[in-house]
Amino acid sequence: MNLLRFAAALALGLVLLLGFWLATYYLLFSALSPEGQTLLQKALYERVPALLLLVLLLVGVLGLMLQPLFLGYLAASRALAREAEVILEANPKHRLRLKGPWELRELGQLINRLAERHEAREEELKARIEAAKRTLLEERNRLAALLGQLPQGVILANRLGQVVLYNPIAKGFLPGLALGKSLYGLLDRHLLVHALEAPGLPFRLEDFRLQALKLEEAGGGFVLMLTQPEAEQDLGALFRQLRARTGALRSLAEVLPRVPPAEQGPFLALLRQEAERLAELLRQEEAPRREAQSLKALALALARALEDRLGFAPGLDVSEETYVAVDRAALLQALGPLAREAEGFYIQGRPWKGLARLELFPVAQVPPAFLQAVSQQGGEAWLEGERLVLLLPSLAEPPAPASRAGERPPTFDLRLLEPPDRELLQRPLRSLLYTAFDLETTGLDPERDSIIAIGAVRLLGDRLLEESFEALADPGRPIPIAATQIHDLTWEDLQGKPRLEEVLPQFYRFQEETLLLAHNGAFDLAFLQKAGQRQGLAFRGPLLDTLLLGQVLFPEAPSHSLEALCTRFGVPVLGRHTALGDTLMTAEVFCRMLPLLEGRGLVTLGQTLEAMGKTPLARLRYA
């Protein structure tokens, strides 16, 4: 480009010069008599070689004069503009390298000073925004805590059925749940429509009950509530069991008198068995609903309940952790006026002989209701001097995450509430869901080499979501040293990992309904498509490639490697050449590219793909 302009300027200079000469010649020529004209013509024709030499000399001089102007001033000022744009749009800490002619250096200095000042303002603004954000975050956390504590699973979806919010319990019921994913892929469409037509009426599904509620406001989405099927639902089953057991007992009892004593053996054995089954059935039903929890959590709850009554916080000491299953609410309710008037009150807890032991002191006497509640929970309590000892059966292992899931916040992104209806290509880059990913392979040939690691994260516009994917796959054969030198993975590391046939479908589901994003993605996509073909999984483009986007944004930059882009954008380079490490870097780079792309008028996916396709590398590789 620069070269072309340089040549054009040279040609223009030449034309001007020649024009001047020709005009002079014409004026001179027309003023002369015919003899003079003949003389002049002759003199000129004789000196044609010398004149041509002169023209060449002039071109050379002109070139020498223009060269620093174009390749120095113009190219340098273009580079200056690009660099300045980086400061403005992507990395305020970036500073211009001062080189080229002194005028430009001075300009660069000025821009750097401006950037300095701009950065200071930005910092100040950022601090203010941070403060506002903190307030907002507190509100958000309160909402999240509320949702997290709900005993039901909650899913909020927009009117297209895309998931906007969900809490961990909902994820427990529907493991495939992810932000932006369509509910229609997770639940039967007819069922959803039915549930929406009968709001408030719970639908019994295999693993849970589903209740749907249409939202008239907020763009017309809907809320789903998922609950465990209630105990009453199983009452019918219980009755059937009871009938069957008593039926057997009755038949056996009635037949026994008719059986001679010598033949009664098998009947008596069945009778005993039936009696035991009945007893077991009743034991199950009698068991109160106890929640698995840590001893620490129980002690803390006791301390809080006592604090209200004592007016001060009891001392708490649970050094070693163990887990118990108790109905905490029933226990707290029965606690009553336990503490005596005292300066202090203490609660100690520890594992003891395979049980959980809590000691509360000083205690004068134990309310009978408390003893009863403890014994109902399968525990025992007694007074040792001033110490109330509480023994509870200890659980073999900590409660499963699902039962503690309530303490974790829900996942949401409210921007999904307003789904754009437009065609994919018309949609702004900011509104799209991406799966940034990277592969490690055993080599460079998709036909022969295979994928051994996949890392991926999901993004909504320029926001990284907390949904990631990481998997290693056993290639089933040794990995060439050349490949190991890049990613440090040897066959020994991968033996015992699942095969790609297992991993690939998982990744396929992870990236479904999103746009793929990768650095030098043509390579990775080729591998994915080849491997997918063998398993009947179609990995579809379009794919956004940060390598090509780098070319769109910085055509003059000498390198568009992931490291170079990271350095430019101030993205820390961590864990290079692990699939997830590279993926995270690609994602961060893309987030910072977004405003720059928008600054270039590349707002929609269609515009961006078009610009990407025009880069020289794309024409080389995607052709």
Added chain:
Amino acid sequence: MARILIVEDEASIRLPLEYILRQEGHQVAWAESGEEGLRLAERLQPELVLLDLMLPGLDGFEVLQQLKARQKPPRVLILSARGREVERAKGLALGAEAYLVKPFGLEEMLAEVRRLLE
């Protein structure tokens, strides 16, 4: 004397029935699943089938339907812990001659058997 087939997966119910029906002089065979019951019914051509509804594999109602779809269907007495009005109605609608809800007395059962074999 009649050929009777008991289709019941629980020994504690099956054994007393089998014993008392043999005492009554009947020829008794039994099956522990719906599929096995259908095979035996084909081979033995029983006059009466005592059929439980909650069976492993093929559901009792389906066994009933297949039994009743044969050229010479046996009479069927359902013995089940499923005692709701709708379940009884369904059993009778599908062609069962009688329906006893567990727990029933052996005499009650024998009376039904006698009535059905008349």
